[in-house]
Amino acid sequence: MRRPRPEAPALPSPRPPAPRRAAAALLAVLLAGAPPAAGAARADEAFVTSQPAETLSVVDLASRRVVATLAIAGKPAGIAVSPDGRRAFVTSPDGKALTIVDAAARRVERRVEVGGGPLGVAVHPSGSPAYVADWYRHRVVAVDAASGRITGEVETGDSPSGLAVTPDGALLVSADRDSDQISLIDTASLTRLGTIATGKRPFGVTIDAGGRRAYVANVASNDITVVDLAARTVVATVAVGERPYAVALAGGLGFTTDQYAGTVTVFDLATFAKKAAIPVGDYPEGIDASRDGSEVYVASWEANTLSVIDTATLKVVKEIDMADGPRAFGLFVRRTD
């Protein structure tokens, strides 16, 4: 097994060349220096990877502002924030690395060389390990959050992409993009329990709060496969916009990022009826919901925006400018209380 590299130095400031990036950094410094309003609880944050910009931006979701920017080398794509909000895990496919970030301190704790093509990432509900999907070597590796050590690996189907863990931590699901299936993996033993056929080219996978169903976005068949995890059966296949990338769940609704359509399709989780197609910036990719389900956040890679969708009105209420190429593939909303 590959040994992880010792702790990498933190990279506190973004790369200087682009004026826009410099302006963002200045803004981040100015805002970080401002004290929070007295007595007010800090709002949750979005941790957004910008792939060509090679940054991780922290967005304060109450003020809708970027409050910190970290440099992350190797074209960062995947993100997973631990449920307790302590750490963020970022994959860099070009750098073949997982970067572990102290989320509150905005500091890189370490960078772990995982090899292959790290893309999807999910974290166990306990905060460790982080699971990293290897797009090229068709496996998932487990990385201990505190030490950065690789503690195990498990074979998947071809080109595992999105990962998700059930809230009880027992089951890991990988979307095996080039096998048109998901793999169900027992986290305790890191063994594969079975596979379930999906639509074509499954990419993002999201598990509901009860751990009952998985929602898989199928890029090539333009639909969502809804899976009953206990029964290991497909409950429904829901047609959505062109090239769906990932799914978020909020208020009894499913929200999909339709990369080619430039929309977020909304469907009812009980009836699977389509409710809306909300136009957002081109190439919407990462999507996640606020903890209370009142908002959904969408990273649009081409438009360089994070769109805020009100889940009651199904309208975009804000577009937040992001560093070039926001991707944020994974669960990127961080609790701060």
Next chain:
Amino acid sequence: MKMSLISAALAAAAVFGAASGADAHGPTRQKVSETIEINAAPEKVWAVVSNFQDGSWIPVVAKTEGTGGNAPGAKRTLTLKNDATVEEEVAKFEPEKMTLMYRIDKVDVKVLPVTNYSSWLIVTPADGGKSKVEWRGAFYRGYPNNDPPPELSDEAAVAAVTGLYKAGLENLKKQIEAGN
């Protein structure tokens, strides 16, 4: 020696492509944006760039054949001056924003070393009644697997598309300004 390396790389790409499907791609989508100012009214420039059935302003294009006009889903096949062909399709047509988005459905990586390619042509007004044209692209490199050969790397893809856009926009400017 060099040619045999390229051939081997292309053969490998073809094999992996066949094994994992046409949608397989590299890890990191690339972006290119080129802009030019043209001394003509935006409406006049838009009339040229939005005509999906005539790609003659792009210097490498010898012939355009297609169906469906400019509407989403419209198709065209560009025959290049080296006899290679590129099949493309309109994704979005937004005259109110003077924006055309289209994709490449089929191209050999030996012709343009990219996959999953989309592009945008956007016309906006500039000072003095002039126009600004932006040509944007989003694509993956030609080699779908890890550790690409140089000919099919991210850098090669970006260089090829940048070259195409620069030459295309310069020719567009020349053609439109000569017609003024």
